[in-house]
Amino acid sequence: MGNWRINPAFLGMDEMKRQKVEDLFDALNGRNLNEALPVITNWNLQLKQENIQFTNEENELLSEIFLQELPPEQMKQFELLKSFMKK
Numbered sequence: 001m002g003n004w005r006i007n008p009a010f011l012g013m014d015e016m017k018r019q020k021v022e023d024l025f026d027a028l029n030g031r032n033l034n035e036a037l038p039v040i041t042n043w044n045l046q047l048k049q050e051n052i053q054f055t056n057e058e059n060e061l062l063s064e065i066f067l068q069e070l071p072p073e074q075m076k077q078f079e080l081l082k083s084f085m086k087k
Contacts, residue, residue, distance in 0.1 A: 003068075005022075017052065
């Protein structure tokens, strides 16, 4: 799970954003997709309350990191959910 921490997009983030991302992925560690969704929803609500927004590049990085952590069958489920969110 450590490779994303040296990604230029991650390193280019504001310090507060980097900390939020690290907190999220620490909280997601070992969770399956069903367990992760409420954690992600709560994290998003917290970001909105704190008026923290990620760029498109940063959001893509977050998706890539999340996908790397999922087993193949859950990766397919996530891709399906992601396609619905874009509509």
